[in-house]
Amino acid sequence: MWIKLAGGVLVLLVSSCIGFQLAARCSGRPQHIRQIVSCLGSLKSYITYASLPLHEALSQCTHGTYGPVAEFFHHTATLLEQNGGLSPQQAINIVLGDMQGRLILKQSELEILGILGANLGIMNRQEQGNYLSMIIEELEKLESEAARLRDLNTRMYRYLGICGGLAIVILLV
Amino acid sequence: MLNIKKKEIENILEKFIFPVLPPHLVAIISAIPTAQLAYLMEIRLRINRPLLLVLGSVDIMLSSMGAIVNDLDAAYLCTREDVNKIVQLISKNSLYAFEQELKMGFLTIHGGHRVGLAGQAIVDGGEMKALKNISSLNIRMAREIKGCGDKVMPYIITKEKKVLSTLVISPPCCGKTTILRDLIRQISVGNKEFRGLQVGVVDERSEIAACKSGIPTVDLGPRTDVLDGCPKASGMLMLIRSMSPAVVATDELGRAEDVCAVSEALNAGISILATVHGRDINEVLQRPYVGDLIQHKYFDRYIILSDRPKVGTIEKIVDSKEHKILWEKE
Numbered sequence: 001m002w003i004k005l006a007g008g009v010l011v012l013l014v015s016s017c018i019g020f021q022l023a024a025r026c027s028g029r030p031q032h033i034r035q036i037v038s039c040l041g042s043l044k045s046y047i048t049y050a051s052l053p054l055h056e057a058l059s060q061c062t063h064g065t066y067g068p069v070a071e072f073f074h075h076t077a078t079l080l081e082q083n084g085g086l087s088p089q090q091a092i093n094i095v096l097g098d099m100q101g102r103l104i105l106k107q108s109e110l111e112i113l114g115i116l117g118a119n120l121g122i123m124n125r126q127e128q129g130n131y132l133s134m135i136i137e138e139l140e141k142l143e144s145e146a147a148r149l150r151d152l153n154t155r156m157y158r159y160l161g162i163c164g165g166l167a168i169v170i171l172l173v
Numbered sequence: 174m175l176n177i178k179k180k181e182i183e184n185i186l187e188k189f190i191f192p193v194l195p196p197h198l199v200a201i202i203s204a205i206p207t208a209q210l211a212y213l214m215e216i217r218l219r220i221n222r223p224l225l226l227v228l229g230s231v232d233i234m235l236s237s238m239g240a241i242v243n244d245l246d247a248a249y250l251c252t253r254e255d256v257n258k259i260v261q262l263i264s265k266n267s268l269y270a271f272e273q274e275l276k277m278g279f280l281t282i283h284g285g286h287r288v289g290l291a292g293q294a295i296v297d298g299g300e301m302k303a304l305k306n307i308s309s310l311n312i313r314m315a316r317e318i319k320g321c322g323d324k325v326m327p328y329i330i331t332k333e334k335k336v337l338s339t340l341v342i343s344p345p346c347c348g349k350t351t352i353l354r355d356l357i358r359q360i361s362v363g364n365k366e367f368r369g370l371q372v373g374v375v376d377e378r379s380e381i382a383a384c385k386s387g388i389p390t391v392d393l394g395p396r397t398d399v400l401d402g403c404p405k406a407s408g409m410l411m412l413i414r415s416m417s418p419a420v421v422a423t424d425e426l427g428r429a430e431d432v433c434a435v436s437e438a439l440n441a442g443i444s445i446l447a448t449v450h451g452r453d454i455n456e457v458l459q460r461p462y463v464g465d466l467i468q469h470k471y472f473d474r475y476i477i478l479s480d481r482p483k484v485g486t487i488e489k490i491v492d493s494k495e496h497k498i499l500w501e502k503e
């Protein structure tokens with residue numbers, strides 16, 4: 001009896017945990033996109049106004065941002081500083097590979113970050129500014145879509161986790 | 174002497190030049206005997222053309238193994254990737270940060286070494302907007318030679334311990350910037366008879382002071398302020414207003430606004446040390462704008478340099494007001 005009860009509680013805990021994790025990913029995605037947009041806004045200023053070298057601009061644009069997004073920009077900056085032979089696109093791809101799973105982003109956002117790297121540092125300031133504005137605009141569209149999905153799905157995943165767990169327990173008992 | 178030169182060039186290559194070259198080019202250049210490298214002045218790269226090293230007044234071609242060759246077919250031919258990679262390494266993936274320099278056709282790397290560029294110009298409204306498809310690079314070694322201005326110093330300091338406005342005239346690659354740098358240092362440091370003066374340097378191309386994050390990496394003396402990367406004309410006036418120097422130094426005068434700024438500085442009681450391209454005084458006289466400097470005798474002294482028999486040879490020191498040659502090479 002006690003074993004059955006403990007097993008039931010365990011199943012319920014695990015399923016709830018999965019539900020809450022999925023919900024967290026759902027609410028984390030728009031947050032990460034928003035942080036990236038904010039960092040790119042700063043990056044644009046550091047490039048167009050202060051004309052800082054790319055690696056410096058990348059490491060300074062994260063002021064006020066913490067967590068995986070800040071790490072993403074810092075790691076890219078460090079790679080570019082330590083290995084001048086790497087292009088920004090190569091550096092971004094390496095960092096995205098290293099941070100797989102930690103950045104809560106979908107393929108659409110990852111593709112935009114890849115495109116960002118392809119044209120960083122090879123234009124004049126004005127064009128670089130225009131290009132970053134275009135990237136920011138694209139990410140903002142994705143952010144509002146991600147926010148809509150978060151509102152729709154976060155609660156659903158939590159309930160699904162708990163209810164799914166309860167259903168399994170009832171079926172097993 | 175040769176040993177000092179060898180060490181100096183090894184140091185320059187290791188610290189400043191090799192970091193901006195792809196590894197295979199570093200291997201080719203490193204294979205040359207150091208005794209020959211001691212005379213290295215320029216590294217020239219042109220797409221689909223041989224890699225050339227200018228040693229003094231001669232240039233040499235190299236094979237892909239780093240051997241000196243005379244046959245064009247045996248020489249290492251530079252590729253587009255080589256040139257693009259060097260531009261990427263020099264600009265640190267930040268071409269936007271070198272917009273102004275690209276318009277002028279050069280970039281300056283750490284150590285004050287200038288990299289000249291040629292390619293396809295993008296023109297907008299008759300004005301050059303940018304440079305694309307860069308096809309040629311010329312990496313010029315800058316050297317700090319302390320004491321190369323010793324011979325000139327007595328002729329540019331008056332009995333009242335004032336510095337006379339001096340124009341250094343020479344064709345390209347004859348040591349103008351090197352001698353200017355040493356004169357700045359000596360005026361700033363001073364000596365037994367002459368107390369150092371406040372010197373302001375407008376280093377538009379970052380060649381004189383070779384600043385890194387705004388701090389000079391060469392010795393310019395204890396009384397020197399450097400305005401790095403600033404256009405000469407506005408920089409000279411800005412320094413006069415902000416730092417009240419006794420002497421303002423700048424490199425390669427050429428534009429109308431440079432001449433106006435020199436005139437304004439001289440009328441403000443400041444002495445000017447400057448350089449200009451030209452073989453002799455008459456040649457400079459024929460040039461637009463800078464010819465006015467000679468015609469109106471803005472400067473007190475002209476120092477004429479040449480590369481005969483070697484770079485940095487002082488040909489003449491001329492008193493412009495008296496039309497008198499104060500010193501001449503035998």
